Amino acid sequence: MTAVSAPAASTAPLIKKDTVIDWLGMAPFIIFSLLFLIIPTLYLVTGAFFTPEGEFTFQNIADLFTPSIMSAYWISIKVSLASSLGGALIGFFLAWAVVLGGLPNWVRSTLLTFSGVASNFAGVPLAFAFLATLGRTGLVTIFLRGWFGFSLYGTGFNLLSFFGLTITYMYFQIPLMVLILTPALDGMKKEWREASEILGATNFQYWTMVAFPILWPSLLGTTLLLFANAFGAIATAYALTGSSLNIVPILLYAQIRGDVLHNPNLGYAIALGMIVITGVSNVLYLMLRMRAERWQK
Secondary structure (H helix, E strand, O other): OOOOOOOOOOOOOOOOHHHHHHHHHHHHHHHHHHHHHHHHHHHHHHHOOEOOOOOEOOHHHHHOOOHHHHHHHHHHHHHHHHHHHHHHHHHHHHHHHHHOOOOOHHHHHHHHHHHHHHOOOOOHHHHHHHHHHHOOOOHHHHHHHHHHOOOOHHHOOOOOOHHHHHHHHHHHHHHHHHHHHHHHHHOOOHHHHHHHHHOOOOHHHHHHHHHHHHHHHHHHHHHHHHHHHHHOOOHHHHHHHOOOOOOHHHHHHHHHHOOOOOOHHHHHHHHHHHHHHHHHHHHHHHHHHHHHHHHOO
């Protein structure tokens, strides 16, 4: 009767060295996300359901439906929607021109470099740039009045208004659209156009029946991302219009930091509403992005 030998003890370490190094590389991102995103978000969400004295209440949520707060949400939605649609439309044609058009390669590299800078140019510097350009004493305003006798503000234009804020937001919305949509246009295969031409399709039929159905998830998803990007912007709007335009981020700032409208817990509820709106936009964007990637594989 033969003896069964015992299995050799495994010499493999329980924790691999490479795994530890990989997680150490991720540690700064995880810590940063916890400290500046996840924990503050949880604090805002829980604070929306408590009074300043620490008592549980739904009154802060109910106060979101007061006319002044609902008006702020509506103005923010309109500004975000207008700037995202305008940025998506202009950005699409710019991206199409440099990717599928007949422009030289240096135009593409220049546009993408500028878009990378302009998409992050916001806040007080952007507000000052537009005031110096299109303000009542701005360069373009004085130039039009002095050289052509045209009064820009005589037409009813006002930079410190809904229309002016929308134009200002589009400065960073258009470059962001170019940066995100360029890879999607690069993913359009030449075989698709060649197959369409072989089957006798015109250029219009190719775009309406082949290209746009494939690009539609990317276009709609990027537009939703632009909407969320504009909805949460505060520095540019506050530096440009102050409190003259009642949008949600400025109202939130007044509730948490202001001297007159100091109600932090109502501010937490306003922030919760913003999180819900931007969260829905970002989730839809991710879903549409995954669908677009499946189409382009």
